Amino acid sequence: MPIAYTPVVIRGVAAEPIIEEILFENKTIAEDLVTFETDIKAETIFTETTATAVMQPYTSGIPTAAGSLNAFDSVVTPVKVQFYQEFDPNTLRFSRFKRDMKPGAWEIFSEEFNRIVIGGLYARQISLAAENEFWNGVTAAQKTAVAGLTAGAPQTSVSATEQALVAGLTASQTNGIVAKMIYNDSNVAGTNAVGGRIKVGGTTVTAANIKAEYDKIYTAIPAVVLNGSEMPYIYAPRSHKQMIIQANNVTTDFKKPFDVNEGATSFYFNGLEIKFVPIPEKVVIAALKSHLVWATDLAADINNMQMDKIANNREDMFLKNNMTIASHVANQRFNVLYVG
Secondary structure (H helix, E strand, C coil), rough: CCCCCCCCCCCCCCCCCCCCCCCCCCHHHHHCCCCCECCCCCEEEEEEEEEEECCCCCCCCCCCCCEEEEEEEEEECCCEEHHHHHHEEHHHHHHHHHCCCCCCCCCCCHHHHHHHHHHHCCCCCCHHHHHHHHHHCCCHHHHHHHHCCCCCCCCCCCCHHHHHHHCCCCCCCCCCCHHHEEECCCCCCCCCCEEEEEEECCCCCCCCCHHHHHHHHHHHHCCHHHCCCCCCCCEECHHHHHHHHHHHCCCCCCCCCCCCCCCCCEEECCCCCEEEEECCCCCCEEEHHHHHECCCCHHHHHHCCCCECCCCCCCCCCEEEEEEEEEEECEEEEHEEECC
């Protein structure tokens, strides 16, 4: 829909500055919270390998093979998506934005409007929408497939809470990290199946129980992951930041359950850094950064916007942003998915 703006004709002095909508920062990109695979025009292949070495008695004769060496490929194809908007700069002619328009009837473009509204607010909304798609995207086909599964307790089954989670997500253009951890084709067979994630059931997280729920997540992380050279992150909903601070404020605790620095900019649980991302309130993920992949043609595409007249004989303009995006989950059996 066109940009809506009903300006008040300026008769006095416009207040400075323009009051902008409060927005979260896209920290997934800004803080490099996951692995980015770029320069992908059509598709890319992720290869995973596993090996088992078996010690056996020596023989000077013909040995028998023992153990295994396995590999499989996963094809990831980023989806090309678009953001598009139109606006009429003539609407701005009687507004506060007329102040920096050049003299002349042809000159109806405002650099202030371009800088604050288009390059500021709208561009950041695009960035946030892409971040939300990476984590929470789910296609209509994925929703139907997960809904048709038989829920059960085993790790090889989808849980009822996971099923409800996918059902509650809004259908979009791609399958994000959460949806792919639950159901994907990144396996030896190359066909869709329940994800190999470590399934942890939980409850509604509050300041009173957040330590106990994080204990469940920490306990589920494989020991081999915690003893590796790369430490996993705990990816948590943004609301958990407030709960953690409240949990640490309990004066009867001998030891605070979470490590938080003085400026409340770094949060840790049992030595693992917590990263707050736009995942659903009931979800927490524990995974290595290298296991969560954002695949795209060019990461900078998220910041590139085309703006021009809709046609040569018109004054109204369009805004367009094109990008490609896909998520991929690697080494699934080492990643924890908590759903409350």
